[in-house]
Structures are given as C-alpha cells and as structure tokens.
Amino acid sequence: MSEVIRKATMARDASPLLSIVSTERKNEALHRMADSLLKHASSLIDANAADLARGRESGLSASLLDRLALNMKRIEAMAEGLRLIAGLPDPIGETLQRFSRPNGLNIEKVRVPLGVIGIVYEARPNVTVDAAGLCFKTGNTVVLRGGSAAMESNKRIVEILHEVLASLELPVGAVQLIESSDRASVDEMLRLNGLIDVLIPRGGASLIQNVVKNATVPVIETGAGICHTYIDQSARPDMARDIAINAKVQRPSVCNSMETLLVHADYAARELPALAAALRAQQVELRGCSRTLELIPDMKAASDEDWDTEYNDYILNVRVVDSLDEAMAHIREHGTKHSECIVTENDDNALRFLNEVDAAAVYHNASTRFTDGFEFGFGAEIGISTQKLHARGPMGLPELTSYKYKIAGSGQIRG
Amino acid sequence: MSEVIRKATMARDASPLLSIVSTERKNEALHRMADSLLKHASSLIDANAADLARGRESGLSASLLDRLALNMKRIEAMAEGLRLIAGLPDPIGETLQRFSRPNGLNIEKVRVPLGVIGIVYEARPNVTVDAAGLCFKTGNTVVLRGGSAAMESNKRIVEILHEVLASLELPVGAVQLIESSDRASVDEMLRLNGLIDVLIPRGGASLIQNVVKNATVPVIETGAGICHTYIDQSARPDMARDIAINAKVQRPSVCNSMETLLVHADYAARELPALAAALRAQQVELRGCSRTLELIPDMKAASDEDWDTEYNDYILNVRVVDSLDEAMAHIREHGTKHSECIVTENDDNALRFLNEVDAAAVYHNASTRFTDGFEFGFGAEIGISTQKLHARGPMGLPELTSYKYKIAGSGQIRG
Structure with a gap:
C-alpha cells in the first residue's frame, strides 16, 4: 500500500471521529497547538534551517527562500492564526433548514464537515499550520501535500500537532502529511475518489492547472486572477x-x-x-x-x-x-x-x-x-475560489462544510 | 470549430443575457414551452417514431425502447413538468447575506446562475425538457448531450423550445443540443473549462463514471446508490x-x-x-x-x-x-x-x-x-448528488445556483 493510500485511509477513518468532536474540545486543541508551536519553536527553526540549507544548495531564488524561512516572528504569527481560528464560530452542526412533510417526516438539513480534504501546495510552511487549523476547526480531516522544499519544516509541524492531538485523545489521523516528494504522490492524491472528498490546490497557476486538469476528486479551484x-x-x-x-x-x-x-x-x-x-x-x-x-x-x-x-x-x-x-x-x-x-x-x-x-x-x-477573507470579515481564508460550484470568492469556515439531511420518521414507507 | 465548441460558445454568450431575465418573463416562456410541446405533439411523436424504428433495428431492449417512447400522455407529463417549474419560486437575485465593513464597504451576497450547465444523459427524451426547464428557470444556459438513440426526438423538442424563445425575444442560445452522436463529442464537453461551468451527468453508473473520471470541468456526481x-x-x-x-x-x-x-x-x-x-x-x-x-x-x-x-x-x-x-x-x-x-x-x-x-x-x-426532490417538497429535481461539494442529496432549483459578492464603495482603497 502506497504512503498516499495509507495516509488518506487514516484520514478517512479519523473523519467520523473528528466530525463529532465538540466545539469546545476543538478550540482547546487549537490553543494547545498554538502553545506547542511556540514551545517547540527552536526545534522547528532547526528543521527549517535544514530546508533552507537544502534550498540554497539546489539554487532556490531569494524570494522562494524568503517564503520558506521561519523565524520567531513567523512562528508567532502561525500560532496567532490558530488562536484566531479557535475564536471563530464553529459552523458544524448548524441547522440550515428544518421542515415537515405531510406524511409526518421531519427533515433537518444540518451542516457537516466535507470529510477528507486534500491540500496540495507549495513551499510555505505556514500553509501547513493554517490549512490544518482551518480543516480541524470545521471537523475535516486533511491530507497535506506540501512542496518538498519545506519537507523538514512540515514534518516537524505535523509532529507537534500530532503530539497535541494524542495528548487530548483526539484522532491523530486527522492531520496527515505526505512525505514522499515524488510527483507521482500528487497524481495519486488527485484520483483518490472514495478516500479524499475534496481537493484544494494552493499555489501558482501551474500547480492549480495540474490539479484541475488531472483530478477526478472534486476540486475547488482557487487563485487565478486577471x-x-x-x-x-x-x-x-x-x-x-x-x-x-x-x-x-x-x-x-x-x-x-x-x-x-x-x-x-x-x-x-x-x-x-x-x-x-x-x-x-x-x-x-x-x-x-x-x-x-x-x-x-x-x-x-x-x-x-x-x-x-x-x-x-x-x-x-x-x-x-x-x-x-x-x-x-x-x-x-x-x-x-x-x-x-x-x-x-x-x-x-x-x-x-x-x-x-x-x-x-x-x-x-x-x-x-x-477580495479577501479577512477584508470581508470572515476571520480566516483558505483561498479565493474562482469557480462557481460550491464556493465562490473568499472561502472561510462555512465554505469548508457540506450538509446532510436527517430524517425522523415513525415507520413511513413510500406509496 | 467543432459543433461542441460552437454550441457551448453560443450558450456562454447567451448566459449574461439570460441571467438578467425577470422571473415573470421566464415563467411566461415556460408556460409557452408547455403549450407549444402540446401543440406540436404529433410532429414530436413522428420524430420519436423515427428514433423507435432505428432503435428496433439496432436491437434496443424492450425496456430501453419503453424509456425512449413518447406518447400523448408522456408529452402531457413533460408539459406539466414545465408548468410546475414555472410555479416554483425563482432563486435568482435572492440576497443571501448583506453586511457592512468598518471601512464603509457595503457587501451583498446574491444568488446568481451557475452559468453554462452541461448535461450528459441517456436515451430518455423527457430529460431534455426537464433539464432545459430547470436550467432556464434558474437563469442557466444549457448544453444538452443526450443519447443518440433519442436524437430525432431531442432535436424536435429543442426546435420547439427555440421557436418559443425566439418568439419572446429571449436568447435562443440558452438551450443547445449537441447533435453529434460521436463519443468524442462527450469527451470534448468534459474538458471545456471556460465555456462550461458545471457538468451534471444523468444516467447509469458507467456514464457517470466516465464523466467523473475524464472531466476537467467541475462535476456534480449523481445517482450511485448502495x-x-x-x-x-x-x-x-x-x-x-x-x-x-x-x-x-x-x-x-x-x-x-x-x-x-x-x-x-x-x-x-x-x-x-x-x-x-x-x-x-x-x-x-x-x-x-x-x-x-x-x-x-x-x-x-x-x-x-x-x-x-x-x-x-x-x-x-x-x-x-x-x-x-x-x-x-x-x-x-x-x-x-x-x-x-x-x-x-x-x-x-x-x-x-x-x-x-x-x-x-x-x-x-x-x-x-x-430521498427525492419531490418527496422532500422541493417541487423539482435535477438529480440526487452523492458528492459533498456544492450540493448533497436531492437537488432542486437553489442547487442550480451560485452566488457573487456585490460591493458598493465610495473610493475605498486597501491600506
């Protein structure tokens, strides 16, 4: 079994567990994640230094190295981002609609997580924290496939998040990082229907177009702006x-x-x-x-x-x-x-x-x-959708949800 | 230029025109379409007879021939379906949210059509009328690609709808039928990003899986039910x-x-x-x-x-x-x-x-x-979504819409 299938399966199996965790426990975990990132900042900066050294060797441009670099200020910003997410209203469980039918069926339309979200992105380690936090708050488990340039940083971040989840007896499978830097691991993610519910690519035009053109899993297209x-x-x-x-x-x-x-x-x-x-x-x-x-x-x-x-x-x-x-x-x-x-x-x-x-x-x-989630007052943003299906424009927490119908009957059958 | 690109372009060009047609005019057109189907029932039955004869020759099964067959009762049901759609509330233009920002920007989230919807379906001519009616009511233009077995029936239906649109000075491009029975025409539709906004396959598992696996245009997956x-x-x-x-x-x-x-x-x-x-x-x-x-x-x-x-x-x-x-x-x-x-x-x-x-x-x-749009009281149904993106379960008129943000300012710039 490939790493991608193994980890996506863990995310899928964690999904029903995470989907019913209370808002309070999720918020507590987000604050603990923030604390823990700060507490482990020096080991994170060490891991990042390894990425930076590798990046310099392989000739990454100054601007890419800058995007990759972590320092205390940036780690504080990541932690602060998690605390902001904790402070936002939890959309999960919200009743969107409630109605009864003449046959006595009571139907409730309720907000639920999307399930397993695959995020394909480039070499910015802050996306790892940000995406994990937004998905976690909305009860979604996440399969992260970041750029290989940031791999050591991303691994350390996810270790830190896993420690927090384990310490709170929350499903560790909720946050999965693909460590293979093989391009084939991305291609595999794009076609994991049944294990991944939605893909969100974040990055440049070529990354996004690769996902849109090759994915069979539903995609939320973000970013291109003329x-x-x-x-x-x-x-x-x-x-x-x-x-x-x-x-x-x-x-x-x-x-x-x-x-x-x-x-x-x-x-x-x-x-x-x-x-x-x-x-x-x-x-x-x-x-x-x-x-x-x-x-x-x-x-x-x-x-x-x-x-x-x-x-x-x-x-x-x-x-x-x-x-x-x-x-x-x-x-x-x-x-x-x-x-x-x-x-x-x-x-x-x-x-x-x-x-x-x-x-x-x-x-x-x-x-x-x-056009920005923060400028619109959404308090967070996972991206700006340029498609018309599902979400359009800045996507905040509610845009990371789906819904289901709960129907309470008393033995109704269809005539 | 291929038939598919030509017709999808016509649908795309008709989209902004149709998107701003008033509810009253859309409903009038739906009633006129119903009238016209009944008025032209005999020519429609003739066209259908040609399909049936071809179907018998090519050895279609009795149950497929039955799904294909039109008679007065079925044409009346199609017309009645259009009248029911006319009677439903129009979701387009509905204000979903309205808020102001501290900088004075007034932001309104408004329901809009999805744009151009591609429907890929099998040999049931009633789907042609039904899909055209649902898309039309929601301000969406539609590119229909039905099964070749029903081609003569579908062509006659779309002729009748076009006459009504033209007589009311509504955009005739709003309803487009792909007449090529070549499988390549389906494949072409599936990858028309920029011309088609959303694809909805309706039919058996193999048709749906073909669309899901090969489309780069966003798809709403319907139908599979274990x-x-x-x-x-x-x-x-x-x-x-x-x-x-x-x-x-x-x-x-x-x-x-x-x-x-x-x-x-x-x-x-x-x-x-x-x-x-x-x-x-x-x-x-x-x-x-x-x-x-x-x-x-x-x-x-x-x-x-x-x-x-x-x-x-x-x-x-x-x-x-x-x-x-x-x-x-x-x-x-x-x-x-x-x-x-x-x-x-x-x-x-x-x-x-x-x-x-x-x-x-x-x-x-x-x-x-x-689990059915009518049983849920939605009054109409274009399919039952089994994915979690965009729409889930029975899809009525609101599920055929997107939204946009209209922002009114007084010279605001970002600091």
Missing part, C-alpha cells in the same frame, strides 16, 4: 486614480490585483495622460491598445497575449473603450471571474456592471484588492 | 418489515432503493426467518453472510463483490452484525453516501446513527425511498 478596473465616462479623476494605483501597486503579486485598466474614450481623452503618468510614477510599466497609444505615444503596445496574462507584477495593460458594454465584453472575454471594478458616478452604469459582470466579487468605486 | 437499512435490536418487527420491503421492492431500479439489509444478531435470531420469508414472498432473491446462512440455510452466500454492488433489481444482501458500531462500519466501507436507514426504538442509537453515518440522507424509522 482583474480589471473600468473607469467610466463620469468617474471622479481623483478616485479613479487612487483606486487604479491601489489595485495595481499595493501588492502586485497577489490574485486580486489589477492586470488591465479599461478606460472610457471620453474619460481617456481628458484624463488618461495624467493617470498614466501617475501609474508610471509608481514604477508601473504600461502596455496599451492602439487608441491608448494615440493618446500616449511613448508606450509599448499590448500584444494579444497580454490581455490574457496574469502578470502579478508592476505591468498593466490599458485599453480605451467606447462604452460600458464594450468594457463588459472585454471582461467577459479576458477575465477569470475573480474581481472586477467599475469607477463611475453613474448609478445606472454601476448597477448594470454589478448585475451583469460574472465574477466572484464585483466592485463599484472600490479597489479589487478587498 | 443504500443500507439497519434493523437494530429494539426495532418493531412490523415496522422493520414494512420499511425493508418498501426500500427494496417499491421500485428496485432506482438509486434510493436498498441493496443491503443489516440486522442486529439478537433481532436476527428472533425475526430474520420471518422477515426473509416476507421478502422472498415479494420475489426478492436473498444473498447472506455466513451468520445469515446459519439462520436460513437455503440461501445463496453473498460474495465479497456483492456488498459493493448496486443491483437495482430484486436482489438483496443480508448481513448479521453484533452492534450499531459494526453496522456503521459496514456502511462506511460499502455505502455510497446516498441514503441510509436505522430502524430502532432506541433513541440513543437513532441519534448516533443520524449523527455519525456520512450520507446525503440518514433516516430513522422511514424508508430510504424518500
């Missing part, structure tokens, strides 16, 4: 400028940052040169459509491919459009249904944009950067 | 008998019928011979575990495979267990998380069973045959 800001004819120039700059440069590397700016022709004629200058002052490289280039000749032309590129960088496409409809058509063609914004003083246009643009989050006069 | 009834120590014999017989024989061919009966050893010693006789009197073939065979020697032994078989027939496995825990372990190992029942007078055991068994519908003292 987000647009459309500045309408009537937009206030100061607001439009602030929103565009914020959406592009406040943190360009994340999925809810803007990749393409759409500008109404009338507005562009008046304001685009100043706006372009303001963006360039923030080190943003602009790539324009032909009409943009007419207004601002010293600009690179955007290629066909550029409109479909998630730069995650200080690069922005700019296109001049003649109407709201043309802007929405562009978004329909090139967007990833993540976050889209209109800046306008025209309420009819705002309403049309909010109603007709098909995206997880549609904004009127606010930066797309707000 | 359902158990557990008769506990304290069950009332008359109730246990009635429920067991109903769950097995009221309609053995469907997914919510029982395949395996689990019986507590004490109860079995007292009551199993009489219960077995009652089931056999209903023409049920019994296959027993070794302990069952000790009590009732003239019975075929159940093979290892039998416990994992959905017979959909007058065959039933019988196993004697020593405890509730053993029964639940059996269900965990062999069930498909569809519908499971305990018959008991012991409330503690009932509560444990309802809480701990992981299935879409868990019953205390009622037949598993009630």
